[in-house]
Amino acid sequence: MTRRSPSQTIMIYSLALLLGAVLLAPVLWLFIMSVSSTRDLTALPLTWIPETISLENYAKLLGGGGSTVAESFLTALRNSLIVALSATAISLAVAVPAAYSFSRLPGRRRKSLLFVAIATFMMPPVAIVLPLYAMMGELGLLNTHLSLILVYCGILVPFTTWLLKSNFDGIPMDLDEAPIIDGANRLQVIWHVTLPIAKPALGAAALMAVLMAWDEFFYALLFTNDIRAKTLPVAIADFAAGRVADYGLISAAGILATIPPVALAYFLQKSLVSGLMSGSVKG
Amino acid sequence: MTGLTLKQVNKKFGEFPVIHEVDLSIDSGELVVFVGPSGCGKSTLLRLIAGLEDITSGEFWIGGQRADQLLAAARNIAMVFQSYALYPHMTVAENIGFPLKLAKLPRARIAEKVAAVGESLRLGALFDRKPGQLSGGQRQRVAIGRALARDPKVLLLDEPLSNLDAALRLEMRMELSRLHKQLAATMVYVTHDQVEAMTLADRIVIMREGKVEQVGTPLELYSRPANVFVAEFIGSPKMNVFSADLDRSGGNPVIRLSEQTALSAEGAAGSRVFAGIRPEHMTPVDDGGLRGVVTAVEHLGADTLVHFDSAFMEGGIARINGISGVRTGENIGFQVAAEQYHLFSENGNRL
Numbered sequence: 001m002t003r004r005s006p007s008q009t010i011m012i013y014s015l016a017l018l019l020g021a022v023l024l025a026p027v028l029w030l031f032i033m034s035v036s037s038t039r040d041l042t043a044l045p046l047t048w049i050p051e052t053i054s055l056e057n058y059a060k061l062l063g064g065g066g067s068t069v070a071e072s073f074l075t076a077l078r079n080s081l082i083v084a085l086s087a088t089a090i091s092l093a094v095a096v097p098a099a100y101s102f103s104r105l106p107g108r109r110r111k112s113l114l115f116v117a118i119a120t121f122m123m124p125p126v127a128i129v130l131p132l133y134a135m136m137g138e139l140g141l142l143n144t145h146l147s148l149i150l151v152y153c154g155i156l157v158p159f160t161t162w163l164l165k166s167n168f169d170g171i172p173m174d175l176d177e178a179p180i181i182d183g184a185n186r187l188q189v190i191w192h193v194t195l196p197i198a199k200p201a202l203g204a205a206a207l208m209a210v211l212m213a214w215d216e217f218f219y220a221l222l223f224t225n226d227i228r229a230k231t232l233p234v235a236i237a238d239f240a241a242g243r244v245a246d247y248g249l250i251s252a253a254g255i256l257a258t259i260p261p262v263a264l265a266y267f268l269q270k271s272l273v274s275g276l277m278s279g280s281v282k283g
Numbered sequence: 284m285t286g287l288t289l290k291q292v293n294k295k296f297g298e299f300p301v302i303h304e305v306d307l308s309i310d311s312g313e314l315v316v317f318v319g320p321s322g323c324g325k326s327t328l329l330r331l332i333a334g335l336e337d338i339t340s341g342e343f344w345i346g347g348q349r350a351d352q353l354l355a356a357a358r359n360i361a362m363v364f365q366s367y368a369l370y371p372h373m374t375v376a377e378n379i380g381f382p383l384k385l386a387k388l389p390r391a392r393i394a395e396k397v398a399a400v401g402e403s404l405r406l407g408a409l410f411d412r413k414p415g416q417l418s419g420g421q422r423q424r425v426a427i428g429r430a431l432a433r434d435p436k437v438l439l440l441d442e443p444l445s446n447l448d449a450a451l452r453l454e455m456r457m458e459l460s461r462l463h464k465q466l467a468a469t470m471v472y473v474t475h476d477q478v479e480a481m482t483l484a485d486r487i488v489i490m491r492e493g494k495v496e497q498v499g500t501p502l503e504l505y506s507r508p509a510n511v512f513v514a515e516f517i518g519s520p521k522m523n524v525f526s527a528d529l530d531r532s533g534g535n536p537v538i539r540l541s542e543q544t545a546l547s548a549e550g551a552a553g554s555r556v557f558a559g560i561r562p563e564h565m566t567p568v569d570d571g572g573l574r575g576v577v578t579a580v581e582h583l584g585a586d587t588l589v590h591f592d593s594a595f596m597e598g599g600i601a602r603i604n605g606i607s608g609v610r611t612g613e614n615i616g617f618q619v620a621a622e623q624y625h626l627f628s629e630n631g632n633r634l
């Protein structure tokens with residue numbers, strides 16, 4: 001550890017505070033809006049601290065009385081959970097063996113295949129949305145979870161494969177061969193050695209995948225138009241689309257929508273610690 | 284216990300030949316050391332035996348069983364990797380027990396076996412640690428423990444002691460030697476350190492550029508090297524080798540190193556031979572002998588290394604017992620018993 005001078009310390013802390021403020025200010029404002037009454041929000045000049053705290057917006061969204069608002073919010077929440085978690089689970093199930101084979105098995109064509117996979121990931125959604133829409137319509141998949149799960153897998157598989165592959169590349173070849181000598185087959189090698197060592201990367205990949213699927217708006221907007229499969233981003237946008245936008249309600253929905261990914265990040269945080277490789281090889 | 288037999292084994296990586304026509308038979312319970320310069324194919328040969336690489340042509344037998352198509356897992360050969368390759372997410376006990384877990388032994392059996400192996404390698408106190416919390420020597424012992432856990436027929440070790448400091452290396456060398464006696468397992472040991480090879484081996488296999496140069500006991504290699512390469516590789520400091528002209532004037536070919544010394548070089552062809560003298564076989568004399576000028580003196584305590592230039596060779600080294608008063612620039616002479624000369628033909632093979 002090098003020692004920092006006091007002025008350096010002050011500088012680092014104040015910059016960190018500044019960064020924190022910049023990042024957190026919008027979230028804070030969103031929260032304030034969500035607990036303010038409509039009157040406070042529309043008052044001029046703006047009152048930063050609401051006079052009365054009201055949880056009315058949350059109550060409206062989460063329950064009571066079977067209002068249409070609550071119904072559309074809660075089904076959208078459920079849809080989002082189903083779609084994001086399924087897409088993530090399927091993508092990882094595909095990406096793990098794919099990444100392992102890209103990283104470990106020989107063959108020059110394999111490398112170009114990975115490049116093709118990544119190229120599809122780079123493609124802008126507008127370029128492929130029309131043919132996709134036509135296909136989904138043809139297959140009768142519009143307004144289903146499956147349509148979104150399929151599309152999201154198309155996005156997530158190349159991404160998670162690439163992420164895991166670069167991580168597997170960092171695991172020494174000896175750690176594949178040692179278990180083989182110890183009597184393992186390939187699948188056992190992956191299960192007992194490669195995956196546990198790559199746990200931080202798996203956690204990161206899962207988190208990124210859930211976030212990407214959770215936040216995705218474009219395909220969700222086009223492929224769903226009622227509560228059967230509509231996801232949160234679309235549902236929230238709907239709240240804003242009426243004649244009078246209820247900002248308090250939108251903010252409350254926004255706050256609620258951030259809770260699941262934040263909770264997930266919190267639980268995965270433990271597995272995201274790095275340094276698992278240390279001590280395996282000498283030198 | 285099981286021996287290993289290699290018959291005309293070749294290995295190519297693509298078009299690039301790495302192992303060339305290796306014939307070798309390793310007896311059951313023997314400790315054989317592969318030694319040679321870096322890149323000569325020692326690790327590759329070991330990996331062929333382990334089943335991590337396929338042989339390109341030739342035959343490989345384990346005991347009486349043809350094994351070149353056998354999967355690594357089915358060979359019952361254990362290996363200690365050059366890099367240890369411990370599983371970083373498992374504790375020491377789990378590392379050692381891993382092969383047993385794969386073999387689906389009952390848990391109690393595994394614990395018993397792990398405890399026994401841990402005891403023989405003095406690892407008991409470390410069972411709950413992860414590899415990251417161990418010193419180099421401890422990691423080394425864990426790697427060996429993992430290899431020993433399932434009582435392998437054959438144990439392969441790839442430079443297990445490189446990267447350890449000198450003291451630890453000596454200690455581990457004794458330990459390995461003790462283990463070999465205790466287990467009576469067939470062991471193949473790779474190193475590029477000839478001292479390790481000399482001290483550990485029942486037999487040494489010297490390799491160069493994918494070919495086996497000589498196979499023999501340490502003393503055979505030391506006293507009757509098959510060619511110049513082996514002669515220079517075994518022994519430290521290395522053998523003084525120089526070329527000498529043949530004198531055929533008296534019928535039998537001889538070489539003349541000084542006025543008094545003429546050595547018979549029977550069977551030599553051509554006009555020149557290579558002669559070799561080990562530094563430890565040169566005794567300083569006041570008059571006569573092979574004369575030279577001292578260029579440097581190294582005092583090692585137990586003995587003294589004298590570097591010299593002379594008419595027959597530049598940059599020679601002699602090893603003198605004890606502390607010697609020889610000084611740089613001095614004129615010096617050495618006596619060498621006739622049977623201590625090694626003669627090699629022009630192509631490098633022993634006469």
Ligand SMILES: Nc1ncnc2c1ncn2[C@@H]1O[C@H](COP(=O)(O)OP(=O)(O)OP(=O)(O)O)[C@@H](O)[C@H]1O
Nearest residue numbers: 296299301319320321322323324325326327328475
């Ligand atoms: N997978 C591979 N593909 C191509 N060439 C290889 C491969 N593995 C090894 N080689 C080549 O084979 C030769 C022998 O390598 P090997 O690792 O067996 O040497 P070594 O004797 O163990 O050397 P060291 O003492 O440095 O460990 C080297 O020239 C190396 O470049």
Ligand SMILES: [Mg+2]
Nearest residue numbers: 325326327365
């Ligand atoms: Mg090697």
